[in-house]
Each structure stands twice: as C-alpha cells, then as structure tokens.
Amino acid sequence: MNAWLSEQAAMHAWAIATAAVVSSGCALVGTLLVVRRMSLLGDAISHAVLPGIVVAVLAGGRPGGMLVLVAAVVTALLTVWLTQALKSRAGLAEDAAAGVVFTTLFAAGVVLVTAAAARIDLDPSCVLHGILELVPFDTVRLGGFEVPRAFVTAAAVFGLLLAAAILTWKEQLATAFDPAAARAAGIPVGLVTTGLLAATALATVASFEAVGAILVVAMLVVPAATAELLVHRLPWMALVAVIVAVFAACAGYLAAWWFNTSAAGMMAVVLGLEYFAAAVLAPSDGVLSRAVARLWLAWRVTCEDCLAAVWRSEELAADGRAEAPTAVSLWQSVAFRWLAASGQLVGAQGAWRLSTRGRVEAETVVRSHRLWEAWLGRHTELPLDHLHPPAEWIEHHLGATVRKRIEAEVGVQESDPHGRSIPPERK
Amino acid sequence: MERVTRTSGPGSDSGPALEFHDVTVAYGRRPVLWNIDLVIEAPGLFGIIGPNGAGKSTLLKAALGLVPLAGGSVRFFGRPLDEVRRRIGYVPQRETVDWDFPVSVMDVVLMGTYARLGWFRRPGSGERALANACLDRVGLADVADRQIGRLSGGQQQRVFLARALAQQADLYFLDEPLAGVDARSQEQIFRVLAELRAAGKLVVVVHHDLRTAAEWFDAVALVDMRLVAAGPTAAVLTPENLRRTYAGPLDVLDELGRAIEQGRRTP
Structure with missing residues (x-):
C-alpha cells in the first residue's frame, strides 16, 4: 500500500517537474518576445510548427527526438519567412500575413496528423492538448534511474535555451531595445532575431507533449506579461516570469488532479489568475494602487x-x-x-x-x-x-x-x- | 633610413571623415534622395537641414547601411562602412524606441560598449566606469538606476547621447537630437557636441530649426530630396538657397519617383 502510494507520488512529481521545466523555457523565451512586442509571432510559431513535427515523425523521428526538434525549428523559420514574403511581395499587413500563414500551416498539420494517425506514434489529441498525465509512463534509463523521456527532452532544451540566453544576452537586449542603433553598431540584428525565433520553436516543441499546441502560447506570453507588470528590468523580468510559470505548473497540476480535469488547461487558468492578481495588486501600476x-x-x-x-x-x-x-x-x-x-x-x-x-x-x-x-x-x-x-x-x-x-x-x-x-x- | 609604418589608428585615414559619392536612396523602387554628392571633413559640427519629408533622416540611415543604396557609395575616413563601424556613433530619433522597455539608464548607456566587446563578453567594471563618465558628461549621473520611461524627454535624449559617447567613436550621427527637448537639455547637448568637435571628431546632426542652425553649426547642407547647397553656414543659409529648399518637392522628381515606382513613363 505504502509502496503504491509513493509510486503514485513519484509519478505526479515527475509530471509536475516536466511541466515546470517546460514552462520555464517558454517563460524565458516569452520574456524577449513580449518586450519585443512579438507575442503574436510566438502564437504563430507555436501553431505553425505542427506540420513540421508530423512530417518528421512520418520520416521516422520520435516525438521529442532530435529530428523533430530540427524540423520544428525549420518550420518556424519558414513561417516567419513566408510571413515576411507575404508582407513585402503581396502587400499584406503583418498581422494579416501572420494570420494567413500560421493558420494554413496549422490546419495542414491537423490534416496530416489525423490522416496519418493510424500509421504513426502521434496522437492528434495529444498534440493539440498535451497529456501531461501520461508523461511519466514513457521513460528512459538515465544513470540507473527511470526518467520520463519528455522530462529529459524538456530539461535538455531548457539548458540549451538558458545557455543561449546567458551567452547572447547583450545582443538580445540591444536588438530588442533599439534594433536600428544595434544594427548601426554592427550587431547582426537579423541573426539575433532568427536565434530568438528558433528558440521559440524549440521551447514550443519541447512543450507539446506536456501542454499541447493550443495552450503553449499561454506559457509563452502570460508569465512574461505578468512579470512586466511587476518589475522593470529585463533580467528580473525573466526571473519573475520563470517563477510565475513554475508556480502555475505546480499549482495547476495539483488543482487539475484535485478537480480531475485537464492539467494543461488548469495550468493556463492558473497563469491567467496570476496575471489578473498582478494587474490588480502590482505595487506601482496595479489597479488597486x-x-x-x-x-x-x-x-x-x-x-x-x-x-x-x-x-x-x-x-x-x-x-x-x-x-x-x-x-x-x-x-x-x-x-x-x-x-x-x-x-x-x-x-x-x-x-x-x-x-x-x-x-x-x-x-x-x-x-x-x-x-x-x-x-x-x-x-x-x-x-x-x-x-x-x-x-x-x-x-x-x-x-x-x-x-x-x-x-x-x-x-x-x-x-x-x-x-x-x-x-x-x-x- | 627610418621607415614609417602606418597603424590602423585615425592617423592612417586616407580620406575625408565622410564622403557621399553620388548617393541615391529608394524606398521600394521609388527614389526619395537623388544623387547626393557631399564631402565633410573632421573636425566639425555639421548640420543637415531641410523640410519635413526631405529625406534628412534617410540620408543618415543610408550612410549607416540601415536602408540600402540604390546607387552611389559612402566612405568613412576613406574606407567602406564595414571596416569602420565601431568608429561611428548613432543617435536615432527618440520616438523610434519604446521608452517603457524594462531597462535602466545605465543599461542603455552600457549598450554603447557592446559592439566593442564582441560576442560572449559581458560589460565589466571598466565598461561601467566608462558609462558612468559618459552619464556624468551629459549631466545624468544621478539617475543611472532609474527606469528610462521615468525620464523627461530631454533626459531621454541625453541618455541616447551618453550611449553614443560610450561607443568612443570618431564620427557621430544624430537624428533630430533637439526635437521636443527642453532648453536646459538643448544647451547641455550642444556643449557635449562642441566638446567632441574640440576633440577632433566630426558630428553630423539632422536638424529642423533654422533659427538655431546658424548659431550652432560650422557648416550645413540644405537637403530636399536632393542636395540644394552645402558649405560654411553663413554662405549656405542665404534667402535664395532657403527658398529653393523650402519651396516644396520638385515636381519633376516627384513625377519621376512615382513613374519609377509603378514601372511606367512619366506623362
């Protein structure tokens, strides 16, 4: 009885840990997206990578594997490139162009994944909504421990994103604040932006198994938007965004378990409540103050x-x-x-x-x-x-x-x- | 016999500080600046003057490679832009950035040191000391830790100037540094620019106010889609030149621009 209980607890702990790591990566990337007023692009990328993932899986890749990650990044950059092309060649406004591109690509992904569902190891509803509750069952052996594969992917991606953020922080900061001056000073603004978009794609794909394609945009945007209300320096903003995200992962998962509902959905709801609380209680700009x-x-x-x-x-x-x-x-x-x-x-x-x-x-x-x-x-x-x-x-x-x-x-x-x-x- | 070796310092410059050679700039296909030919020597305070929409800011952006040249070339100290980028400081118009951005005054000034640091290196105590000195020069040492959105317009403009100073450049471009700036900040900014000139630098300023142009600049260029006149301020700011600059866009250039944009002949 006790062993069964502790095994249950370990399962939940792994699921929570995965959700926390996944949403930390999204919060980190999302901080830069939000201050660059590129939240919409984050939304677009998180949806548009779907066909890339499906094609990679059809080609023999494993969800969360290297091939899938690379395919997602490529599709993300393709999305941005297509959006820019529609904007400059067809004269479409940027938001309309992004709207056309990402919905079309996302729809193509939905069609593909549904048509191929019988042949591949990719469950349509899992891709769209994520099944955090099943994460602990698919494990790999790592140093003598059974570790959920989704956690390994998420941790590796988070490590990569964190390292990239630390190493290229000043380039990201200068580009985000004043791209013209950064370019004039010789900072490769295009490359820096491409890097951020690739990071967005990576953070997104690493989250798919846990939270799915639809709710991942909440993980990208809401923690950073919450942090923006509370602090006024970029490094602090990133830190607060990660804390907000981790809290939502823990509280959301436990609340979902208690109410017996979708963990990903509950995490997004908790994020929304955190934002609401910050908007009301923020020390200087809050509704209350x-x-x-x-x-x-x-x-x-x-x-x-x-x-x-x-x-x-x-x-x-x-x-x-x-x-x-x-x-x-x-x-x-x-x-x-x-x-x-x-x-x-x-x-x-x-x-x-x-x-x-x-x-x-x-x-x-x-x-x-x-x-x-x-x-x-x-x-x-x-x-x-x-x-x-x-x-x-x-x-x-x-x-x-x-x-x-x-x-x-x-x-x-x-x-x-x-x-x-x-x-x-x-x- | 003594051999003279040339180093890569300013001493080895083989040409004027700034040279526009038959520069034409187009947005899309439509030319907005036609055949600018202009040589500016250091040191000096040089004003680029003209009406709204004359292409003054575009001229700076074209020099900095921020908008592509449709024709001609720009050389700095006799060299192409890519070899001398770090010797050029740029102060864009204040409205081009989001002043609610979560950075402090110090953060922004430190950005002036980024290009010199190169990849993967962070600003250290040397850079901080330099940034502090630059803030001191523009009279903002006491607001270093403040979020930039809480500054007045004049203070924001001085933060931008301090960032360019931190770059320790030899040539400075400023785009409308005095637009919407209080009198005290204006004076402070111009005192710093005069110091730069005294240190042998060239300072090129896009400016809209004719009244102050005559008193502040050594030399000016009058621009309205093309170069109307350039040279010492007193010789250039004549009633005739001003009339030609402010008479409104030239019909022929306007017609031609639209024809080129639409790929047809003018009527």
Whole structure:
C-alpha cells in the first residue's frame, strides 16, 4: 500500500517537474518576445510548427527526438519567412500575413496528423492538448534511474535555451531595445532575431507533449506579461516570469488532479489568475494602487479646498463681507471634521476658523492658486474670468520649487490679475 | 633610413571623415534622395537641414547601411562602412524606441560598449566606469538606476547621447537630437557636441530649426530630396538657397519617383 502510494507520488512529481521545466523555457523565451512586442509571432510559431513535427515523425523521428526538434525549428523559420514574403511581395499587413500563414500551416498539420494517425506514434489529441498525465509512463534509463523521456527532452532544451540566453544576452537586449542603433553598431540584428525565433520553436516543441499546441502560447506570453507588470528590468523580468510559470505548473497540476480535469488547461487558468492578481495588486501600476492613489488625491484636494475656503472667508470678513463656508457634500463635511480633529481648524460647523498650522496650509494653496492665475495671465490671452477654473485644478499640484520659479518669472507681486493679494511663501 | 609604418589608428585615414559619392536612396523602387554628392571633413559640427519629408533622416540611415543604396557609395575616413563601424556613433530619433522597455539608464548607456566587446563578453567594471563618465558628461549621473520611461524627454535624449559617447567613436550621427527637448537639455547637448568637435571628431546632426542652425553649426547642407547647397553656414543659409529648399518637392522628381515606382513613363 505504502509502496503504491509513493509510486503514485513519484509519478505526479515527475509530471509536475516536466511541466515546470517546460514552462520555464517558454517563460524565458516569452520574456524577449513580449518586450519585443512579438507575442503574436510566438502564437504563430507555436501553431505553425505542427506540420513540421508530423512530417518528421512520418520520416521516422520520435516525438521529442532530435529530428523533430530540427524540423520544428525549420518550420518556424519558414513561417516567419513566408510571413515576411507575404508582407513585402503581396502587400499584406503583418498581422494579416501572420494570420494567413500560421493558420494554413496549422490546419495542414491537423490534416496530416489525423490522416496519418493510424500509421504513426502521434496522437492528434495529444498534440493539440498535451497529456501531461501520461508523461511519466514513457521513460528512459538515465544513470540507473527511470526518467520520463519528455522530462529529459524538456530539461535538455531548457539548458540549451538558458545557455543561449546567458551567452547572447547583450545582443538580445540591444536588438530588442533599439534594433536600428544595434544594427548601426554592427550587431547582426537579423541573426539575433532568427536565434530568438528558433528558440521559440524549440521551447514550443519541447512543450507539446506536456501542454499541447493550443495552450503553449499561454506559457509563452502570460508569465512574461505578468512579470512586466511587476518589475522593470529585463533580467528580473525573466526571473519573475520563470517563477510565475513554475508556480502555475505546480499549482495547476495539483488543482487539475484535485478537480480531475485537464492539467494543461488548469495550468493556463492558473497563469491567467496570476496575471489578473498582478494587474490588480502590482505595487506601482496595479489597479488597486492606482485606485488608492486616486482616492488619496481626491481626499487631499477636498481638504485643501476646505482650508482655502475658510481662508478666503476670513479674507472677505476683513472687508466686512463675511460668509462662513459650509460643507455642501458628505465628503466635505467629513473633511471639515477631520481637519478640526487634526488641529488645522478650530471652532464649529458654520463658524470654522484656521489654526496656525491650518493657516500655513491654506495660504500655500491660495498662493499657488493666485500665482498660477498670474502666470496664465502673463503667458496666455485668456480673459480674466477664464483664469479661475484652471487655477482651481493646478493649485493642488504646484510645489515650492516651481512656485518660486513662477514668482521669479512674474515678479513678486502684491496681487493676482483679479487684484487680490498673493500670500507670501510659508513653506 | 627610418621607415614609417602606418597603424590602423585615425592617423592612417586616407580620406575625408565622410564622403557621399553620388548617393541615391529608394524606398521600394521609388527614389526619395537623388544623387547626393557631399564631402565633410573632421573636425566639425555639421548640420543637415531641410523640410519635413526631405529625406534628412534617410540620408543618415543610408550612410549607416540601415536602408540600402540604390546607387552611389559612402566612405568613412576613406574606407567602406564595414571596416569602420565601431568608429561611428548613432543617435536615432527618440520616438523610434519604446521608452517603457524594462531597462535602466545605465543599461542603455552600457549598450554603447557592446559592439566593442564582441560576442560572449559581458560589460565589466571598466565598461561601467566608462558609462558612468559618459552619464556624468551629459549631466545624468544621478539617475543611472532609474527606469528610462521615468525620464523627461530631454533626459531621454541625453541618455541616447551618453550611449553614443560610450561607443568612443570618431564620427557621430544624430537624428533630430533637439526635437521636443527642453532648453536646459538643448544647451547641455550642444556643449557635449562642441566638446567632441574640440576633440577632433566630426558630428553630423539632422536638424529642423533654422533659427538655431546658424548659431550652432560650422557648416550645413540644405537637403530636399536632393542636395540644394552645402558649405560654411553663413554662405549656405542665404534667402535664395532657403527658398529653393523650402519651396516644396520638385515636381519633376516627384513625377519621376512615382513613374519609377509603378514601372511606367512619366506623362
């Protein structure tokens, strides 16, 4: 009983390990594809290599064998070449050309593999969807251990891709960032790109047994796209993409086992969830952090407006035209209460007065407002009644340094274009 | 008797820094630059001036082998491009790259050292020191670790200039380095270019602003699909030459270009 269990566990472990290695290779290659905005080409290649694989198997190659890998690379380059030819000779747009080429080649592959299914060791549904669950049953002896053949292929391909990435990193980086400058400096941009496409084909083919032709594009694109949301240096991006991919392989496989469904499908679903989580939670560009930033800005603007309103009412009171500011919205009445609680306002509803600290804040806002009106009046031909609305907005975004620069430009003035005094700098 | 050996340094150059010999450039089959004949000597600050769509950038790209020549030849220091690539620095237009690309300022400047390093070698501490010095020259030493997308337009342009400086070239091509650049960056960029000239280099700049051209360049070429005039700035920027440059594309060249593209005769 125990031996049976541990044998089961070993099977699952091998399947997970294979999935992890396979998707790591795809994530690595996918990082370069995504930053080069070539994700679509990754999709095209992953589909278009199918006929190459089928032909290689018909010619006696073994799935995951050398002949199949070479055939896949050749077909991938043929895809790209055909796409470019359609683009330049027939005047097709690049996306349309890629769409025509890869769907045609993929369809040819589907026709071939279905027609030849009886004669060759290549199961159509396995090619399309991958059967990760069967990976542990096809083994080779390696150093006294029974190792799944798919794992050996995947590990060899991953090693090759990693070595190639490390050795040609700077050429890949320069070509991806600025191909024109790279070419001008003598870097063989065409060769570097061809290398990346060949790597895409290799990563793809190594994944076929595990995840199939349809879902491999998720392994290529989603980890890198997720990483792009989280980090902003290419080496880190590659590393994070690999981590994202490995997590999806483990979590996806286990979830599929639990729910008794397709492992490849579940891995892609987990990848999608990871992307979604990153899009929401990313520290600087995430949906959540942006929403928090917007909310915080709205709160700051409201508080500053309330303080400025009290300051202006005190200014008017000096002329005997007092009109106490009151909250017109719930949001504002909360702001007034908070300003009072934090010691910037004193008094009570309907009769707020500024504390010393509140006065500094309020004068800074009013100063920004009136300086901006003065600046606009000087640099634009806006009529007087058009100066206030832009200043209402800009007053919340002017800092001390730029205020000083504006003051130097418009000259230290007693009053704004409306004839009201500009308070002195208090910060 | 003493024998003089020629080394491969700049001293052995057998010709002018840059020579366009009857260069014609075509996109597809349609010529966009006709019969450019131009010799530029180092050192100097040389401006290529002309209206939008005149083919100024195309002229640089043709010299660098980025677009094929339909006719003629370009020689650098008396030699073909492939022998002297590393002695030529190129600053493309800022809009040609994706500034959200995940690299830091330092990463980009280091790219200037890649060609010299050759395959399989990574930039080391020597290259980093050089890149830092180049960043210092353009006044960006304090933003070396920042992601390039977080820089202002002027700073981005200076990063590109620093990358070209890191190449330690003898001839620099800059494509519209001052487009959309704040006044402070403009001044900084031109100070660096003047330093390069003082160090004996040739700096060729595609430029659109006639107002500043007269004050910044030693010599200029006026280009509008063909070379209208070239020489010392004061002698070239005459009202007559400017009128000929900015009068709009020449009807005959336009007609001919379309006829060649479509494989027919002009009417």
